[in-house]
Amino acid sequence: TASTRRTARLQPDEAGLARAAALLRDGGLVAFPTETVYGLGADATDGRAVAGIYAAKERPSFNPLIAHVPDLAAAQREGVFGADALALARAFWPGPLTLVVPKAPTCSVADLATAGLDSVALRVPAHAIANALLRLVGRPVAAPSANRSGRVSPTAAEHVLEDLDGRIDAVVSGGPTEVGVESTIVSCLDGKVTLLRPGGVARDAIETALGRGLDEAVFSEADHAPVAPGMLASHYAPKAAVRLAAQAIRPGEAALLFGPSSPQGAAGAAATANLSPSGDLAEAAANLFAMLRRLDGSGAATIAAAPIPDRGLGEAINDRLRRAAAPRG
């Protein structure tokens, strides 16, 4: 069963990557680094292997997954790229952008990975280890973040093991991830380009590459499955409660700070972490999940998060903090 596997620790050298690729090709579960967060990979063409992801993560099975490929040519075998999708792929791949496009007739991604939709989410990661692994596997690799469902996403191999040791076949070590929040998800369907999840590429950059503004996302109330499952309320929940836009720190709270000035009461915090003392939003994104984990580990009942500007990568940071603060189901 999912809970009795021996999880191999693999180095990202030739032997380690060959072993990781063989495990994936055999239907195994292998966590690997990308530039955003560590992914929990399975052969996206193998429904049984994909089912293993849901089991290991204890993830609600209505979430479609992102299929990872090594380059645009491989992506175009899986999905249909119109002018907008092509412009975005050329501007940001490899990189922290996922494109949801119509399935191509040659699409090899299993129905379970797309949750039966006639679209497919594709991403070309900008990470040497991920890219080498994807080339060795030679098939699309489905990979959500390598954490248990409802937990904070992993930005280091140790985080993966905290959640999934004994539940997956292997983890490839690759050091801390650079971007630190998941990819931006953009849907290019029916002539519309909409933002499904803010992430590692800022909205402004996408609109610049597109040469126009993004279309308004429309959510049908008839949809039971969330359009972008990142929309599940408590998707990034630490054990502690999270208090947003805290202007002052109350005694005993853990403090998640941003920028050079300390809020009132910060000296009385149970634990303190600063996402970016210089106020750099990219640095803050890279630190977000590891610092949430660390503050959660302090045992404080509440993490008070200082206000974060909503521009650039701040949109993704605030999105993840809101989810962390949402009531638990």
Ligand code: TXA
């Ligand atoms: O940075 C990332 O994107 C990481 C790394 C590992 O690459 N992966 C990741 O995957 O965050 P995951 O499974 O946590 O996110 C998948 C998201 C879900 O929110 C899902 O709703 C959306 O992609 N998605 C997948 N297929 C879709 C589709 N056909 N239509 C709409 N949304 C889709």
Ligand code: MG
């Ligand atoms: Mg996730």
